[in-house]
Amino acid sequence: MNNYKNNRMFHFDEISKMAPAEEGDRQRYFIEQVRTIWKQKFEDLAASGEAKERYGEAVFARLMEEGRCGTFHIATFGCQMNARDSEKLAGILDQIGLLEVDSENADFVLYNTCTVRDNANQKVYGRLGYLHTLKRKRPDMIIALCGCMMQEPTVIEKIKKSYSFVDLIFGTHNIFKLAELLERKLTAGKGIVIDIWEGTEQIVEDLPVDRKYPFKSGVNIMFGCNNFCSYCIVPYVRGRERSRKPEDIIDEIKRLVADGVVEVMLLGQNVNSYGKNLETPITFAQLLRQINEIEGLERIRFMTSHPKDLSEELIAAMRDCKKVCSHLHLPLQSGSSRILKEMNRRYTKEDYLALVERIRAAVPDISLTTDIIVGFPGETEEDFEETMDMVRKVRYDSAFTFIYSKRTGTPAAAMEDQVPEDVVKVRFDKLLKEVQAISAEVCGRDVQTVQKVLVESLDDHKDGYVTGRMENNTTVHFPGDASLIGKIVNVYLEESKGFYYMGRPV
Numbered sequence: 001m002n003n004y005k006n007n008r009m010f011h012f013d014e015i016s017k018m019a020p021a022e023e024g025d026r027q028r029y030f031i032e033q034v035r036t037i038w039k040q041k042f043e044d045l046a047a048s049g050e051a052k053e054r055y056g057e058a059v060f061a062r063l064m065e066e067g068r069c070g071t072f073h074i075a076t077f078g079c080q081m082n083a084r085d086s087e088k089l090a091g092i093l094d095q096i097g098l099l100e101v102d103s104e105n106a107d108f109v110l111y112n113t114c115t116v117r118d119n120a121n122q123k124v125y126g127r128l129g130y131l132h133t134l135k136r137k138r139p140d141m142i143i144a145l146c147g148c149m150m151q152e153p154t155v156i157e158k159i160k161k162s163y164s165f166v167d168l169i170f171g172t173h174n175i176f177k178l179a180e181l182l183e184r185k186l187t188a189g190k191g192i193v194i195d196i197w198e199g200t201e202q203i204v205e206d207l208p209v210d211r212k213y214p215f216k217s218g219v220n221i222m223f224g225c226n227n228f229c230s231y232c233i234v235p236y237v238r239g240r241e242r243s244r245k246p247e248d249i250i251d252e253i254k255r256l257v258a259d260g261v262v263e264v265m266l267l268g269q270n271v272n273s274y275g276k277n278l279e280t281p282i283t284f285a286q287l288l289r290q291i292n293e294i295e296g297l298e299r300i301r302f303m304t305s306h307p308k309d310l311s312e313e314l315i316a317a318m319r320d321c322k323k324v325c326s327h328l329h330l331p332l333q334s335g336s337s338r339i340l341k342e343m344n345r346r347y348t349k350e351d352y353l354a355l356v357e358r359i360r361a362a363v364p365d366i367s368l369t370t371d372i373i374v375g376f377p378g379e380t381e382e383d384f385e386e387t388m389d390m391v392r393k394v395r396y397d398s399a400f401t402f403i404y405s406k407r408t409g410t411p412a413a414a415m416e417d418q419v420p421e422d423v424v425k426v427r428f429d430k431l432l433k434e435v436q437a438i439s440a441e442v443c444g445r446d447v448q449t450v451q452k453v454l455v456e457s458l459d460d461h462k463d464g465y466v467t468g469r470m471e472n473n474t475t476v477h478f479p480g481d482a483s484l485i486g487k488i489v490n491v492y493l494e495e496s497k498g499f500y501y502m503g504r505p506v
């Protein structure tokens, strides 16, 4: 059945009519269709004797051994949401029969893009140039782009004009459709297949996922954002807030636990407003309490929390739920109440400080981390000093610091008074120095105590050692072997090295 070469224009429409209506079944149907096409391609290549040369001895041997029909590579940019989306995309490609490889010299290459700051976009354009050189040597290679950057119309125009060797483009709302879109591409021949949705109410459950770590996993609890912080492009590219049903989330976590997962990271742009739009509303705190009951699950993390929505109920749940890690990522963005207002953050410096106090009173050993933007339009030296003041007052375990990036279409992009680059750079360096100095002091506070450490990998730098993470996410190295990976071990922290500890198991 090598009709991928024939009747290209009609093939997809006909197949599409035959596909089941229910979305999960429909996509599983397309996975099978694409698998058949790709298998045929691979068999043709193997019969012509070219396969070994194309893949190299080692990869070819694996393809044959595992009964696979080609290779794929996914490069993920941006946040944990994208990382989780990439696991879902990898799950679909795995079911199609492709083997994941480290190199971009693969049959199918997918960039899962980010657009939160302009440098993320520039990285993608830069790497597309390199992909073009690979594709010249391997013309049947399929290049696909997805993720937040693709939700911007100007990006699509630019790709059509200057990067027309790209084969497939989709956005953030329809990643579950990867197999269907691939089918369309494989049967349509030349030209870019583009499928961008402006938004969706749809959440498709139960598609395959190929997890990066066997013992920990991200779990989406909601998608999108309704906050419209004035600098941020996320609400435009990820759409309005949609929560998954609690029973679907709990089922997924139970399945993950049965599959060896001990730690979950609940993911959403603003988890504190989870559940508001469900038919039967439920709060994030209630969800946490339910997840805390799941047998076999050891640790629960979540991100990101918006300070304006962080309720007393959630603080109480964090205090009561033993599995919820004592770590909170609480983006500050700026320490100046005036700038916070311009950012549309809907809290003041004082609100934030009071919130931190309440959280610390309830969970005294909590680690706080944050995001800070430097150089928002109109930021004066005084505003910046307010941010420095907050960093000194809160004393974060760590802080991600960003230079403000102008995103077309956001209200802040049209604001006058954009701060000159050289001024921003000086402020940024000053802030980073302060953040790092405080972080080095704060991070060492657990030295000479016993802590629970989830072992994640063998130590990259020291033979006979493993590397793991404490509940508050700090890294610990201690003697051990691969049998400990995925286990939680009691470790005595012998020495603090600033941002990590050296320890010994007890």
Ligand code: 5AD
Residues within 6 Å of the ligand: 116, 117, 231, 232, 233, 331, 333, 371, 372, 373, 402, 403, 404, 405, 406, 407
């Ligand atoms: N410029 C700089 N940083 C930004 N962030 C979001 N939008 C921008 C922007 N336009 C930062 C915020 C957010 C984090 C994920 O990225 O600090 O919390």
Ligand code: SF4
Residues within 6 Å of the ligand: 225, 226, 227, 228, 229, 232, 233, 234, 235, 269, 270, 306
């Ligand atoms: Fe962007 Fe604000 Fe939504 Fe976070 S809460 S994704 S910063 S708009």
